[in-house]
Amino acid sequence: MHRFFSSGSLSFRPIIISMSAIQPLGRSQFGNPANAGHTMPIEEAHALLNKWVGNEKLRLHMKQVAAVMRAWALEREGADEQTALKWELAGLLHDADWEKYPDQHCRIIVEKLEELNIDPEIIHAIASHGPRHFGVEPENAMDKMIYTFDELSGFVHAAALIRPTGYEGMDVKSVQKKLKNLAFAAQVSREDIQDAISRIDTSLEEIIQFVIDHQKEVR
Numbered sequence: 001m002h003r004f005f006s007s008g009s010l011s012f013r014p015i016i017i018s019m020s021a022i023q024p025l026g027r028s029q030f031g032n033p034a035n036a037g038h039t040m041p042i043e044e045a046h047a048l049l050n051k052w053v054g055n056e057k058l059r060l061h062m063k064q065v066a067a068v069m070r071a072w073a074l075e076r077e078g079a080d081e082q083t084a085l086k087w088e089l090a091g092l093l094h095d096a097d098w099e100k101y102p103d104q105h106c107r108i109i110v111e112k113l114e115e116l117n118i119d120p121e122i123i124h125a126i127a128s129h130g131p132r133h134f135g136v137e138p139e140n141a142m143d144k145m146i147y148t149f150d151e152l153s154g155f156v157h158a159a160a161l162i163r164p165t166g167y168e169g170m171d172v173k174s175v176q177k178k179l180k181n182l183a184f185a186a187q188v189s190r191e192d193i194q195d196a197i198s199r200i201d202t203s204l205e206e207i208i209q210f211v212i213d214h215q216k217e218v219r
């Protein structure tokens with residue numbers, strides 16, 4: 001889920017799409033277990049993203065989540081390259097259907113990845129990135145972290161955009177302060193952020209720092 005586009009350095013334009021139009025996925029099993037370990041080259045995922053998503057800011061959002069997911073897998077989960085690619089692909093494609101198929105968000109990308117015989121863990125992570133909307137509970141670490149990073153990545157980026165120096169010198173406390181200011185990036189669900197953080201063993205402060213450190217260079 002991604003609830004806002006930043007429309008410039010000083011203002012935020014809410015998403016027009018009504019989230020209430022999104023239907024729960026109605027299932028908890030995704031993909032075929034026989035496809036475990038089957039991924040796609042990251043270049044192919046970028047090509048899919050470019051084909052499906054015209055909005056540059058939305059593409060940037062997905063690239064940022066992908067970068068943070070990959071870094072977390074490598075640095076915090078001790079993942080090998082193949083596993084890190086799975087985390088990265090989940091991040092890169094999680095909102096890929098949103099622009100073209102707003103009423104069927106998540107269902108379309110899930111079905112596309114099933115058609116492509118992609119590893120079920122990647123598909124499950126995407127399906128569980130908004131449990132309140134898609135009705136799929138995050139189960140493993142990859143699921144929980146994509147849920148956690150999705151909103152916070154967008155929020156941190158929104159906070160960076162209104163700073164004269166962007167990410168340069170940005171600290172965790174200033175982001176936390178903005179989180180408490182409900183008028184700032186109001187479309188970002190503080191409830192989802194709290195819920196996601198309550199499911200993991202890492203503090204909000206640490207997650208915010210990780211996001212700042214790993215998405216600031218993403219273009």
Ligand SMILES: [Fe+2]
Pocket residue numbers: 001002061065094095150151
């Ligand atoms: Fe998102």
